[in-house]
Amino acid sequence: MGTKHRKCLVSVVLTLALVSIGVAASGCLPNSEAGSEVIEARIETLSPEEAFALIEANRGNRDFVILDVRSPFYHAEGHLADAVTVDYSTEPLRDALDRLDKDRTYLVYEQAPCDRCVRPGLSMFNLLSDLGFREAYILRGGYQAWVAAGLPVTK
Numbered sequence: 001m002g003t004k005h006r007k008c009l010v011s012v013v014l015t016l017a018l019v020s021i022g023v024a025a026s027g028c029l030p031n032s033e034a035g036s037e038v039i040e041a042r043i044e045t046l047s048p049e050e051a052f053a054l055i056e057a058n059r060g061n062r063d064f065v066i067l068d069v070r071s072p073f074y075h076a077e078g079h080l081a082d083a084v085t086v087d088y089s090t091e092p093l094r095d096a097l098d099r100l101d102k103d104r105t106y107l108v109y110e111q112a113p114c115d116r117c118v119r120p121g122l123s124m125f126n127l128l129s130d131l132g133f134r135e136a137y138i139l140r141g142g143y144q145a146w147v148a149a150g151l152p153v154t155k
Contacts, residue, residue, distance in 0.1 A: 043128050045140040048149035051107055054137060055080070058105070065100075067108045069093060069124070070143065074111055078153045080146065083109075094127060102132050109139035109146065 046054060058064035068075050068083040075085040086096045100106075108124060128136045139146060147153060 041129060041133060042135045043125055043133060043138070044136075045125070045138045046107075047140055048146045048151055051109075051137065051139045051146070052149075052151050054107060061105075063104045065104055065106050067100075067106050068143075069097075069108060070111045074143070076155070078147075078155050079143070080109065081152065081154045094131070097127065098131050100133075102134055104135075106133065106136040107139065108136060110142040111144070 055064075055066065066080050066083040068079050068085045069088070070079075070085070071089060072085055072087055075083070079085070086093065088096050106128075108128070110124065124138050128138070141148075
């Protein structure tokens with residue numbers, strides 16, 4: 001095989017590999033089980049204003065949960081109205097989150113921007129993705145950003 005043909009073959013193989021990676025990453029691979037559906041997760045970060053709009057749009061929605069993943073001490077100092085605290089002082093946060101209903105919609109907030117890493121190398125975004133949450137939103141900047149934006153808190 002000549003150099004020209006070898007370059008062409010390598011180009012075709014690389015193109016096919018990139019297309020395969022793109023299809024796999026998009027979740028568009030056909031499912032081998034007949035009749036089963038592919039469910040895509042939606043996990044995003046929101047500004048405090050976007051999070052406030054999400055809360056307002058979901059008032060009265062029993063499948064919408066605001067999760068405070070700060071320590072109970074910080075929760076008692078102030079929190080978003082109707083927020084449920086996830087106390088991970090007695091067990092790893094991963095285990096506490098894993099017990100939650102993954103089909104509900106969650107708005108999750110932490111203490112501060114520097115607390116984005118729940119454990120070294122593990123962001124909240126990755127944690128929620130790994131645990132199979134279908135729809136979750138993370139408050140960008142945490143509780144401090146919410147307060148700095150002048151949005152309502154309760155004690």
